[in-house]
Amino acid sequence: MTAISPPRAPSTPPPPPPPPRRRGWNSTGLTRLRREGAIAPIAAFAVFFVVYVIINPELLTRFQLQTASNLVVPLALVALGQLVVVLVGGIDISIGAVMSLCNVVFATQLLTLPVPVAILLAVLVGLGCGLFNGFLVAYAGLPAIAVTLASAFIFGSLAREVLDRPGGGVTKEIYLATSGELLPFVPVALVWLAVIAVGLWLLLQRTALGRHIYGVGSNMESVRAAGINARLTKLLAFGLAGVLTSFGAMMLASSTVTGDPRSGDPYLLSSIAAVALAGAAFTGGRGSIIGTILAACTLGLIGNLLFFAGVNSYWQYVISALIIVAVVGLPVVWRRVAFRVKGIRS
Amino acid sequence: MTTVAPPSSPSPSSSSSPSPDAGTSTTGAVGRPSFGSILGRVPRAVWPLVAFLVLFAIGGLIRPNLVTVESLIGTATFAIILAIASFGQTIAVIQAGIDLSVPNTIGLSALAFLALVGPLGPLGAFVAALAAGAVIGFFNGAVIAKLGLTPIVTTIAMNGLLFGVILLAFNFSELTVTPDFVIAITSAKLSVLGISMPAVLPLGLALMVVLQLVLSFTGWGRSLFVVGAAAETARLAGLPVDRIRITGYMLSGALAAFAGIVIVGYYQQASATMGASYLLSSVAAVVVGGASIFGGRGSVVGTVGGALVLAQVATLVTVLNLGSNIQQLIYGAIILVVISLYGRRRAA
Numbered sequence: 001m002t003a004i005s006p007p008r009a010p011s012t013p014p015p016p017p018p019p020p021r022r023r024g025w026n027s028t029g030l031t032r033l034r035r036e037g038a039i040a041p042i043a044a045f046a047v048f049f050v051v052y053v054i055i056n057p058e059l060l061t062r063f064q065l066q067t068a069s070n071l072v073v074p075l076a077l078v079a080l081g082q083l084v085v086v087l088v089g090g091i092d093i094s095i096g097a098v099m100s101l102c103n104v105v106f107a108t109q110l111l112t113l114p115v116p117v118a119i120l121l122a123v124l125v126g127l128g129c130g131l132f133n134g135f136l137v138a139y140a141g142l143p144a145i146a147v148t149l150a151s152a153f154i155f156g157s158l159a160r161e162v163l164d165r166p167g168g169g170v171t172k173e174i175y176l177a178t179s180g181e182l183l184p185f186v187p188v189a190l191v192w193l194a195v196i197a198v199g200l201w202l203l204l205q206r207t208a209l210g211r212h213i214y215g216v217g218s219n220m221e222s223v224r225a226a227g228i229n230a231r232l233t234k235l236l237a238f239g240l241a242g243v244l245t246s247f248g249a250m251m252l253a254s255s256t257v258t259g260d261p262r263s264g265d266p267y268l269l270s271s272i273a274a275v276a277l278a279g280a281a282f283t284g285g286r287g288s289i290i291g292t293i294l295a296a297c298t299l300g301l302i303g304n305l306l307f308f309a310g311v312n313s314y315w316q317y318v319i320s321a322l323i324i325v326a327v328v329g330l331p332v333v334w335r336r337v338a339f340r341v342k343g344i345r346s
Numbered sequence: 347m348t349t350v351a352p353p354s355s356p357s358p359s360s361s362s363s364p365s366p367d368a369g370t371s372t373t374g375a376v377g378r379p380s381f382g383s384i385l386g387r388v389p390r391a392v393w394p395l396v397a398f399l400v401l402f403a404i405g406g407l408i409r410p411n412l413v414t415v416e417s418l419i420g421t422a423t424f425a426i427i428l429a430i431a432s433f434g435q436t437i438a439v440i441q442a443g444i445d446l447s448v449p450n451t452i453g454l455s456a457l458a459f460l461a462l463v464g465p466l467g468p469l470g471a472f473v474a475a476l477a478a479g480a481v482i483g484f485f486n487g488a489v490i491a492k493l494g495l496t497p498i499v500t501t502i503a504m505n506g507l508l509f510g511v512i513l514l515a516f517n518f519s520e521l522t523v524t525p526d527f528v529i530a531i532t533s534a535k536l537s538v539l540g541i542s543m544p545a546v547l548p549l550g551l552a553l554m555v556v557l558q559l560v561l562s563f564t565g566w567g568r569s570l571f572v573v574g575a576a577a578e579t580a581r582l583a584g585l586p587v588d589r590i591r592i593t594g595y596m597l598s599g600a601l602a603a604f605a606g607i608v609i610v611g612y613y614q615q616a617s618a619t620m621g622a623s624y625l626l627s628s629v630a631a632v633v634v635g636g637a638s639i640f641g642g643r644g645s646v647v648g649t650v651g652g653a654l655v656l657a658q659v660a661t662l663v664t665v666l667n668l669g670s671n672i673q674q675l676i677y678g679a680i681i682l683v684v685i686s687l688y689g690r691r692r693a694a
Contacts (some may be wrong), residue, residue: 091498093626136682145444145498146639146685149629153678157671164671269446269502276499317510321503329493 037279038291040327044277045294052301056308066187068301070179070255073189076296077248078267079274080200081241083292086275087204087217088237089284090137090144095245095271097155098129099264102249104159107168107259115174123246129155130242131235138234152268159261168259178254189251193293196247201289203240213237217284274299277324279331298323390636390643390688394651401658409665417661419543425657426550429650430608431624432631433557434483434601436649439632440561441594442574442641443497447486448602448628450508452621455479455603456610457516460524468527475607476600482508483599487592505625512618528611546612550650553604557646570594575642630677631656634684655680 033039058064078099085092092098106122113121129151136147182188204210212233215223224230248267253259277295280287302323303316402421406413431452438445455475462471482504489500532546561567572580573590581587605624610616635652637644656677663673 140686142685143639146633146681149626149633150678150681150685152626153630153674153681157674157678160671160674269505272498272502273506276496276502282496282498312514314510314513317506317513319510321507321510324499324503325489325493325495328495328499329489332493332495 033288033291036286036288036291037281037331038288039279040331041278041291041295041298044323044327045298048298048301048305052305052308055305058308060185062181062185065185066179066181066189068304069187069189069193070251071304072297072300073193074248074252074255075267075270075274075300076193076293077196077251078245078264078271079278079292079296080197080289081244081248082271082275083278083280083287083289084200084204084213084237084241084244085144086280086282087213087284087287088234089217089220089282090234090238091148091272091282092133092238092241093145093148093268094129094133094152094155095148095241096264096266096268097152097159098126098242098245099249099252099267100159100261101129101155101162101264102126102246103253103263104163104168104259104261106246106250107170107253108163110171110174111169119250122250123243126242126244126246126249127239128242130239130245133242134235134238137238138231156261159264163259163261166258166260166263168253170253170257170259172257174254175257178251189255192247192251196244197289197293200244204289209233209236214285217281217286219285270296270299273320273324277327279328389645391645391648391651394635394648394655398651398654398658401655401662405658405662405665408662412661412665415541419541419547421657421661422654423544423547424660425650425653426547427605427609427612428624428627428631428657429646429653430546430550430553431602431605431621432628432635432649432653433553433646434598434605435628435632436635436637436644436646437557437561437570437594437598437601438497438501439629439637439639440574440641440644441570441591442577443490443591443595444501444629444639445486445595445598445602446498446501446625447482447504447508447599448605449621449623449625450505450512451479451482451599451602452606452609452624453512453616453618454482454508455606456616456620457512457618459528459607459610460616461516463525468525471525472527472607476603479599479601479603479606480596481599482603483596484592486599487595490595491588491591509618516618524611524614528607529614532608532611533614544612546608549608554646554650557601561646566590566593571642573641627656627677630681633681636684636688638688639685 033042053059056064059068078095082092082095085095102122102125105125106118109118109121133144133148133151136142137144177188178192179187179189182191204213212223212228212230213236215226215228216230216233216237220230223233249264252263256263274296275287275292276282277299278287278291280292299320302320303313306313306316306319402413402418431448434451435445435448455478458478459471459475462474466474486497486501486504489495490497530545531549532544534545535542536545536548537543538548561570569580569585569590572583572585573587573594577587580590606621609620631652632644632649633639633652634655635644635648635650637648659676659680660673663670663676
């Protein structure tokens with residue numbers, strides 16, 4: 001029951017992804033963010049962003065803004081996919097393999113088919129993978145972690161069956177359409193991310209399905225008692241996650257101008273890390289879109305920051321881990337200390 | 347409630363004997379309901395071993411020249427290395443956790459071992475590498491038990507941290523010589539009962555027996571299962587749940603570190619990403635071995651069985667020249683079959 005806040009939301013739609021500018025910030029929006037655990041990741045991103053700009057003011061030049069957003073957007077999209085699965089209380093170990101599969105399907109189909117058809121095919125493949133997982137989890141009642149472990153092997157092998165080495169037919173035009181610049185200082189990738197994020201936000205916060213997704217994660221039994229089809233909701237959540245992952249895969253294929261059957265592998269661990277950093281509850285029902293996007297931005301840009309700071313960029317792995325443990329762990333320690341203090345006072 | 351592999355397990359190589367023993371000699375053919383209950387009473391660890399034998403027989407039917415002692419030893423060697431890498435994972439899964447830091451614990455311990463052989467000597471380096479694994483496990487366990495972070499998130503973060511440490515701390519060009527000591531305990535050929543096999547095979551089986559005895563017969567081992575099955579109940583019953591969790595992850599880390607040393611000894615090469623393939627396959631071996639991903643159930647004998655099944659599939663795929671993609675596809679299918687079988691049984 002955590003995140004079902006009333007639809008009387010701030011006048012401006014709260015999560016416009018890139019910079020957290022929120023003029024119509026009223027207490028409802030703040031409460032929602034707090035309930036969704038998004039305060040810590042947003043604060044972490046704000047600190048990170050300020051440090052980044054101080055160390056490397058060049059970020060705000062056109063070229064670097066574009067490179068940075070191309071680096072971050074695929075991770076952000078995949079992390080959103082992972083978030084939707086986590087919201088219904090699952091976890092998706094196969095998300096990297098789904099990403100690889102959509103990536104190579106997109107890249108190879110571009111060789112022969114027109115672009116919209118290739119996009120449609122990639123999205124359908126993502127949807128199919130998601131529904132496959134979702135069906136086994138929701139209707140066969142199998143544990144999500146085990147199902148997606150199995151499908152990680154299956155989808156990964158399918159990806160290498162479609163294309164066994166990097167290649168494919170991604171063209172310059174597609175690169176420009178996804179990863180170039182729309183206007184000066186406005187990378188197209190960020191625009192796509194914003195469109196998808198706002199669409200996802202509307203879906204999760206403004207439709208029955210979205211509220212059901214949050215509800216199934218918070219309290220499966222109550223939702224079922226209320227007559228909501230919990231299984232169908234879970235199935236659709238997995239399908240939605242597959243679609244989001246396919247968007248991430250296409251952005252990655254376009255920004256790297258290749259299809260690669262192993263390109264999704266690193267995103268398995270980093271998507272889970274981003275969702276964890278976003279303060280989502282892995283038991284389900286709690287997690288915010290804006291928090292996830294900003295967490296993905298933080299994790300994705302640490303390597304760049306260290307590079308510009310002149311530090312060995314291998315430190316990024318250590319620092320990312322410490323940020324995750326700190327941001328996720330500190331509230332726990334804080335609550336425990338506060339509890340003790342209260343106990344002493346009374 | 348949790349039926350774990352009973353004491354009968356220490357002779358896994360003669361695995362054909364326990365299943366007819368449990369299936370026929372107790373009650374014989376009484377009727378269908380009791381047959382089902384007898385099947386249910388067979389320890390889970392037996393099934394992967396049976397599956398392995400079936401696969402071995404299928405291999406024999408397809409290619410009769412596969413049924414040789416050398417072929418069996420080859421498959422078993424591949425399996426035991428995977429099993430050693432999965433023992434730590436088994437311990438983590440039994441206590442309702444998961445250890446996704448296995449890959450880079452393997453890498454770190456292998457590289458640390460090679461780097462420390464010079465200053466500390468082989469035995470000192472061996473102990474230091476194991477201790478490093480235990481320390482990694484301690485931090486995993488402490489964060490999970492004391493801070494209450496999810497095991498998945500904690501161990502993913504640890505995996506990333508270790509990758510950074512590996513890249514920062516080691517000079518790879520210097521770490522090419524594998525000391526004789528590890529070769530002697532891994533890839534050197536031994537003659538056991540007149541059969542020549544790599545030393546890692548008896549080593550891994552001995553480790554399996556020791557671990558299974560610890561899990562089945564020590565208080566700590568039993569309480570690990572209780573913590574995995576019902577942590578809150580265990581807490582109410584007065585078990586030191588946090589301490590059991592932390593020591594469980596320490597053992598898990600130390601076992602992964604041991605796996606790193608074994609792998610570097612057997613393949614005689616080490617790299618930063620040497621453990622990457624064990625991320626999913628270690629969990630796969632544990633799941634195929636009959637452990638419950640929710641905890642409270644599992645055995646290292648089962649894990650060895652699971653690894654044998656996966657290794658035999660790899661052998662068959664190689665013999666039939668199907669390519670590694672098909673092998674991965676079959677791995678996925680096997681995991682699906684295993685979890686759907688056990689899921690149904692749990693519901694009944």
